[in-house]
Amino acid sequence: xxPFVYRRATDAQGAxxxxxxxxxxxxxxxxxxxVDLMRLGVASPDLLVDVTGLPYDQVEETPxxxxxxxxxxxxxxxxxxxxxxxxxxxLSQALLAGASGQLRNLATVGGNLLQRTRCPYFQDVSKPCxxxxxxxxxxxxxxxxxxxxxxxxSASCVATHPSDxxxxxxxxxxxxxxxxxxxxxRIGMPGLHRLPGDTPERDTVLEPGELIVAxxxxxxxxxxxxxxxxxxxxxxxAFAVVAVAAALDVADGVVRDCRVAxxxxxxxxxxxxxxxxxxxxxxxxRESFVVAAEAEFAQARPLRDNAYKVPLARNVIVGVLExxx
Amino acid sequence: MEAIEIVLTVNGDERRLAVDTRASxxxxxxxxxxxxxxxxxxxxxxxxxxxxLLDGRRVNSCxxxxxxxxxxxxxxxxxxxxxxDLHPVQRAFIEEDGFQCGYCTPGxxxxxxxxxxxxxxxxxxxxxxxxxxxGDEPSDDEIRERMNGNLCRCGAYAGIxxxxxxxxx
Numbered sequence: 001x002x003p004f005v006y007r008r009a010t011d012a013q014g015a016x017x018x019x020x021x022x023x024x025x026x027x028x029x030x031x032x033x034x035v036d037l038m039r040l041g042v043a044s045p046d047l048l049v050d051v052t053g054l055p056y057d058q059v060e061e062t063p064x065x066x067x068x069x070x071x072x073x074x075x076x077x078x079x080x081x082x083x084x085x086x087x088x089x090x091l092s093q094a095l096l097a098g099a100s101g102q103l104r105n106l107a108t109v110g111g112n113l114l115q116r117t118r119c120p121y122f123q124d125v126s127k128p129c130x131x132x133x134x135x136x137x138x139x140x141x142x143x144x145x146x147x148x149x150x151x152x153x154s155a156s157c158v159a160t161h162p163s164d165x166x167x168x169x170x171x172x173x174x175x176x177x178x179x180x181x182x183x184x185x186r187i188g189m190p191g192l193h194r195l196p197g198d199t200p201e202r203d204t205v206l207e208p209g210e211l212i213v214a215x216x217x218x219x220x221x222x223x224x225x226x227x228x229x230x231x232x233x234x235x236x237x238a239f240a241v242v243a244v245a246a247a248l249d250v251a252d253g254v255v256r257d258c259r260v261a262x263x264x265x266x267x268x269x270x271x272x273x274x275x276x277x278x279x280x281x282x283x284x285x286r287e288s289f290v291v292a293a294e295a296e297f298a299q300a301r302p303l304r305d306n307a308y309k310v311p312l313a314r315n316v317i318v319g320v321l322e323x324x325x
Numbered sequence: 326m327e328a329i330e331i332v333l334t335v336n337g338d339e340r341r342l343a344v345d346t347r348a349s350x351x352x353x354x355x356x357x358x359x360x361x362x363x364x365x366x367x368x369x370x371x372x373x374x375x376x377x378l379l380d381g382r383r384v385n386s387c388x389x390x391x392x393x394x395x396x397x398x399x400x401x402x403x404x405x406x407x408x409x410d411l412h413p414v415q416r417a418f419i420e421e422d423g424f425q426c427g428y429c430t431p432g433x434x435x436x437x438x439x440x441x442x443x444x445x446x447x448x449x450x451x452x453x454x455x456x457x458x459x460g461d462e463p464s465d466d467e468i469r470e471r472m473n474g475n476l477c478r479c480g481a482y483a484g485i486x487x488x489x490x491x492x493x494x
Contacts, residue, residue: 003346006327006346031389036369039368050392092449099474101383101436101439101443102373102385102436102439103474105439106385106389236473237474
């Protein structure tokens with residue numbers, strides 16, 4: 001690991017100022033991804049600004065009936081939070097579907113959102129990778145990509161975003177609160193993450209020095225019935241092949257509203273907007289779910305070895321929506 | 326190289342030392358404090374052999390930078406027993422043959438202790454049903470899911486499962 005300077009911040013303004021004073025600073029949350037990437041040689045900051053001591057470790061109800069989750073809240077605390085389990089079970093389930101008990105005890109909300117892809121080429125410094133080393137090429141496109149993207153990929157990158165938590169937050173329309181050199185701003189999910197285009201080195205729309213301080217979940221009463229289902233290559237402690245976060249609002253046999261987001265299929269947590277539009281106002285039946293899912297997957301562009309994800313994801317979506325009836 | 330002075334309370338003893346910013350908590354425990362119970366298995370947070378209790382919670386000490394845990398209270402496998410009296414989880418591992426080569430065992434033990442405490446606090450897992458009472462003896466599926474971060478290459482899982490079940494009573 002390359003040497004670096006460590007500084008512990010006590011407030012957001014101080015963290016941002018410290019960050020800006022170094023050429024290659026990074027913020028440190030729980031470290032479960034970043035420390036590993038530093039050890040692998042994928043990340044080599046000259047300064048780590050530890051933001052786990054900032055006063056953002058609470059989950060609070062908002063006046064509008066939603067929740068404000070501090071960026072330093074640990075994944076295990078968020079998954080066990082009574083208000084989250086009651087009003088947004090999809091979020092608790094997504095968190096518990098990810099990683100291990102030990103990792104969830106360290107990992108923070110902000111860090112979870114900003115974790116990097118587990119594409120094997122990105123994590124191996126002996127291989128080219130446009131995300132790690134812009135312009136070096138993407139071996140995944142013709143190589144090992146059976147678990148990579150089917151939506152929104154580009155000639156330069158076919159990586160997927162690895163977070164489960166972010167998929168649930170994208171479905172719930174979470175709003176990310178950011179502090180930074182240009183002042184505070186809010187970013188609605190799924191808009192935090194970006195498609196790779198020809199700049200896959202950028203995972204998100206955050207500018208250098210910007211720091212996530214909170215994630216706000218808007219009130220969404222029908223999310224009290226919501227669900228996360230994850231398919232992976234082993235029963236536990238693995239990244240998603242396909243994951244589905246869904247909430248369904250049905251009245252008189254008709255879908256009034258719905259939220260569906262997918263994990264393991266794109267460079268971003270993929271909000272299935274075409275599916276949602278197709279399903280709103282339709283009869284709440286298996287047939288409608290199939291039609292809506294197929295509308296979404298009409299825009300899929302699977303690679304040589306991952307076309308299996310299309311029927312798999314469609315079937316998981318239909319199954320989850322049927323469970324929510 | 327930058328070194329920073331930190332204080333850790335390790336198994337009840339206050340330890341003050343200057344550490345390289347790059348040092349993991351695992352390296353500090355093993356190389357600086359002579360506590361070689363926690364093991365370096367994968368060094369990537371995937372195997373769980375380095376599991377210790379950090380401020381009462383189980384964590385992968387290989388991914389925790391020591392400088393980021395100034396003032397923390399750490400319990401390693403060496404600190405589980407009360408003098409010559411083994412921790413109930415340690416006794417159950419012996420009783421139920423919860424190991425073969427023993428390399429993963431310190432991590433399994435610390436993880437099991439942390440996990441049983443999480444159960445006691447009512448934390449759900451991915452396999453917990455809406456109507457499950459976590460005050461009951463945990464099911465095999467609950468224990469397996471909650472111990473997913475600890476690998477055993479000898480495959481002593483049957484004994485580990487029995488031991489944790491025994492210790493949970």
